[in-house]
Amino acid sequence: MFIILFTYVESVSFTSFVSTVKSNLKYNITMDGVQSTIKCNLEILHKEYQQIKTFQKMENLDDKTHNDTELSEEMKKLIQHMIGTIESMMIPQDPMYLRLLAMKTTLFYEQSKLLISLGKEMEAQEILITALESIKDVVSKSELVFLAFRIINHYAYLLSKQGEFEKSKELLEYAESTYKSSKKESAVIQFYVSDDLFSPDTVISSSTDSSNKLERLVTNNLQMLGFIYNKQELHDKFAEYHHEVLRRQLEMKDGNVTMWALRSARLASYFLSKNRFKEARHHLVAATHVLYSYEKELEALEPPDNMIEKWDELQQRFADVARCWVKYGLYLFSVSKTNIISSICGEPNQMLEKLWTSPFKTADLYKPTTSKETPIYDDNVDEKTGLPARGFGDIVDRNSQPPCDVTDSIPKALPSLLQGSQSHKTETRNIDNVEKNEGVLLIFPSLDLTEWEEQVTASFIETTVQARELFQYTHSWLKRAKVFYTLQDHPMQYINAILDLSELHRFLAFYEEDIESQYAVQKLRADALETLSTILKEVRPQCYMAVSVELLRELAEVQLEMMGLNLRRIYIAQEVVPETSDVTLHKMEALADIHSKLEHFNNNMWHNMDPIDSGSIPVSDIAGDVCNYVNS
Incomplete structure (x- = not known):
């Protein structure tokens, strides 16, 4: 079982x-x-x-x-x-x-x-x-x-x-x-x-x-x-x-490396419009660094068929970046100048408010006055004219200094003035928002550009030395742009380069302290514009017709600046030797007296009149007066 x-x-x-x-x-x-x-x-x-x-x-x-x-x-x-x-x-x-x-x-x-x-x-x-x-x-x-x-x-x-x-x-x-x-x-x-x-x-x-x-x-x-x-x-x-x-x-x-550099330079132009100078400088330096690196790569390569095209493109991008550098320098100059003028004269809005100041006070602005009512005048109002005694359009004494220098020059005491007004300068900088204080700066961490960035400032220009350094740096890039944008191949870009050079000279003249240096810079500016005008008339008449108004405006501005400097020369010359003014006046009166005596003697000689009968002065007396003048 x-x-x-x-x-x-x-x-x-x-x-x-x-x-x-x-x-x-x-x-x-x-x-x-x-x-x-x-x-x-x-x-x-x-x-x-x-x-x-x-x-x-x-x-x-x-x-x-x-x-x-x-x-x-x-x-x-x-x-x-x-x-x-x-x-x-x-x-x-x-x-x-x-x-x-x-x-x-x-x-x-x-x-x-x-x-x-x-x-x-x-x-x-x-x-x-x-x-x-x-x-x-x-x-x-x-x-x-x-x-x-x-x-x-x-x-x-x-x-x-x-x-x-x-x-x-x-x-x-x-x-x-x-x-x-x-x-x-x-x-x-x-x-x-x-x-x-x-x-x-x-x-x-x-x-x-x-x-x-x-x-x-x-x-x-x-x-x-x-x-x-x-x-x-x-x-x-x-x-x-x-x-x-x-x-x-x-x-x-x-x-494309060259297009990357161009886009970086264009982004720098945007940062300039926002007064973000450090970021603008960083992007321009990055563009320059990339182009120089690419240039070395091309030099190391064997020349292929398209090498000429690559070199031409590289030179054009260098010229484009150079123009952005020129824009950087001009814009930094412009903002710095505006800041200085604001620190001296006050904010533009405050100056415009003075235009709307009433010349006199009344009890009620909206109540019509009667014959019995007498307007209450301000202390600074001229009783005869009813206008402010001091204000826009006033006639001031020629020996008094204006509250703000309206010419493109700075008084010699400007550096000390700037140092003595740090609080006002700080306030102006905050208003202008020169640098972006919030957040992180937009930079390229993979590039070490510190050495390149130290070659040009990203801060306000406040002294003549700083102005000359920025002028030299910007001027070098302007010459680099001129190498590619020639008058023959790119006439309009070449004309713009000359106008930018005129602007650079104008800003540099603003920062020069003595009149002779200002005059020399303005003379260089005038020579550049006059040379350009002459060449355009002969070589490029069509271009001259297109920019003639701008050139004439620039030339007129330069001539006015130079005339103003000459007037200041005369004014300063009169102030330098005030103690000799009486002596000069005495000499002028003595010369006038001698001249009248000579004319009287000459008239008597022509009419064959006896000098004693005519009451004329003997020649010996005239000679004595001349000796007294020379010895005086």
Whole structure:
């Protein structure tokens, strides 16, 4: 009985084992079939995606030998077929689901580009919206992050073309926040491009040459975001993002070097308009440093066919950056001069308020006066004229000094005056907002530019020595710009350079302390303008007609300045020797007396009259008077 029972149990166990083996074998056969089907579909999708890329290349050819409409229809049918294949393969919770979703979204993106090429932008936008909605919950996944940024970039561009800057800004800010969150989680963001997604292999892997693609795409999005900020007149935000784009391009060594330098110099011009001189100087120095480094690279290379074009472009960018340096110097001079005048004369608004000061006081300004009412005059009002005794347009004594020197020159006591008014100067600086006190300065941390920046100041010009140093630095860059912008090839730019030189001389004359130095600088300014005017009349008459009014205005201003300096020379000469004025007057009277006696003697000689009868003075007396004059 025991043997029979054991045999029965052994028979049941063997039967169960055989059934399990058959079941597992069937499952393995089924799984092998599924994997084989998936791999087969991936290979087909890979070939079809390569065909789409071929169609796109054919569309971009200049010499088109095909029908665009037929080609677009073929692409449209192919994309629809591929989307259907992918949807049949998508199973939620499947490991391949995110990859298939990314492949489907890629086809939506390609379809939108096709519609845009056909002029159907609204349909393209609807497809892009659908694509973004389908991946909004998994946008930070490695299969979708790069694709999501591409779609956002494309959709934001379409919106900005239509003037919908607010929607475009929201999309790009969302992309920026997603990028920053991913960066916090991992310093290196893993991502897959479209070619990786449409690989025929079942296991996805990223391409080796796609490391910077995501960073370039993010840079492009930030650049577009800065553009939108500028369109919305958020200029500080624009400057911040434009600087960030330049920083990223510099660190990635991405883009054209000369164009990078030009954009950095232009951003410096914006900082100048905001009186942010340190940041302006830093960006100009960075542009200069990059151009000099690129110049050394070109010198080390063997001359290829396009070397001449590269050198010409480099020289032009050097000239453009040089003009920005000239603008920097002129603007720093202008702001410094305004600050000095304000510290001496007060704020312009306070001076304008004096224009509206009433010359007399009344009991009620809105009550008409009667014959019995007598106006109550101010203490500083002239009773005869009813006008202020001192104010704008007053006639002051010639020996008194005006409250503010209206000429382009500084009194000799200016340095001590500036040192003695530190509190007022600080107040003026705060009003003018010369430097940005809040936040961090926008600089390029990867560049060490301290030695370069020390060559030029970013502070107010307050002394003659500082003015001469800034003049020399700016003048050197002006000469560098003149090398490229010649009168023959670039006449208008050359004329502007001469006018900038005139402005430099004008500011330098303002800071010179003695009259002779001021006169010498103004003379150089006049010579430059007169030479330019003469040459233009002979060589470039058309250019002369275009700028003749500006040249005449500059020349008139210079002549007035020089005339004012000459008058000050006379005025100072009279003050230098006041003790000799009586002696000079005595000599003039003696000479007049001698002259009258000589004329009287001459008249008597012509009429043959006896000098004694005529009552004339003997010649010996005249000679004695002359001796007395000489000895006096």
